[in-house]
Amino acid sequence: MTTLQWLGLALYCLTLVGVIKQISVVGLMGDKHQQHLLFGSAAALFAFWIFKVGIFEGLDVHFVGLSVVTLMLGFRYAILAGTLALLGATAAGFAQWHTLGVNGVLGVMLPVAVTYLVYLVSFHHLPRQLFVYIFVCAFFPGALSIALKTGALAGYYFVDGIYTWDVIYDNFVLLIPLLVFPEALLNGMAITLLVIYQPTWVYTFHDKFYFDN
Numbered sequence: 415m416t417t418l419q420w421l422g423l424a425l426y427c428l429t430l431v432g433v434i435k436q437i438s439v440v441g442l443m444g445d446k447h448q449q450h451l452l453f454g455s456a457a458a459l460f461a462f463w464i465f466k467v468g469i470f471e472g473l474d475v476h477f478v479g480l481s482v483v484t485l486m487l488g489f490r491y492a493i494l495a496g497t498l499a500l501l502g503a504t505a506a507g508f509a510q511w512h513t514l515g516v517n518g519v520l521g522v523m524l525p526v527a528v529t530y531l532v533y534l535v536s537f538h539h540l541p542r543q544l545f546v547y548i549f550v551c552a553f554f555p556g557a558l559s560i561a562l563k564t565g566a567l568a569g570y571y572f573v574d575g576i577y578t579w580d581v582i583y584d585n586f587v588l589l590i591p592l593l594v595f596p597e598a599l600l601n602g603m604a605i606t607l608l609v610i611y612q613p614t615w616v617y618t619f620h621d622k623f624y625f626d627n
Contacts, residue, residue: 415512416574418516418570418573418574419512419513419515419516419574420515421515422515422516422518422519422520423514423515423516423518424515425519426514426515426518426519426522426523427515429493429519429523430493430497430518433490433493433494434494436490437490437494448491451486451615452487452491452494452495452498453495453498455483455486455487455492455495456495456496456498456499456502457499458479458483459480459483459496459498460498460499460503462476462477462478462479463476463477463499463500463503463508464476464503464506464508465477466508468585468586469585470577470581470585471510472510472513472571472576473571473577473585473586475586475589475593477596477597477600478521478525478556478559478560478563478597479600479601480492480496480522481525481529481555481556481559481597481601481605482552482556482604482605482608483495483496484525484526484529484530484533484618485529485533485551485552485605485616485617485618485619486608486615486616486617486618487617488617488618489526489527489530491617492526492529492530493522493523493526496518496521496522496523496525496526497518497522500517500518500521500522501514504517516567516570520563520566520567520570521563524559524562524563524566525555525559525560525562525563528555528558528559528562529551529555529556529559532550532551532555533551533555533618536550536551537618542624543624544609544624547605547609547619547624548602548605548606548609549602551605551618552601552602552604552605553598553599553601553602554598556597556598556599556601556602557594557595557597557598558594559597560590560593560594560597561593564586564587564590564593565587565590568582568583568587571586609624
């Protein structure tokens, strides 16, 4: 493992420890509804992540889906769901164990943090309307998160000397404009269906804020 891979693993593990300490494990074990949401989200993410395309190892693309999961579960449980999906994909051979930390930081933590930050800014500084919630909190972070994730991974592969910049640019970076809209559409459509048909599944959505006002 390289220095960056060790640093990524250390940062990811420290974050996971902090997240788990803030969660009531006993409460989770007794809450069937939360368990279903957590493990169901992890299974959906796993399905998204194993269907990927790419020529070079690591320089592959797939739907991320973490924006809608973050809005559904909140920051801490979204990190857990993403971690479960990442461990499953890695164990199944769709990712390498030595890049677990890097994938965790850039592929899980970064999209979740970006989405939750955008949600917080929107909640406190923008009108609390349904369309604002859908487009600003789901559609926009979906596009932003996949662009940032792809760009950050491209930087990692270059700095760590795994691929030359020409290979990274031609096979990875150039795909960003093609990825942002489908990812945004996926998250926007998913959260729209959820807030209409299953609003109790969405942790960050409340009728009193987005409808009653």
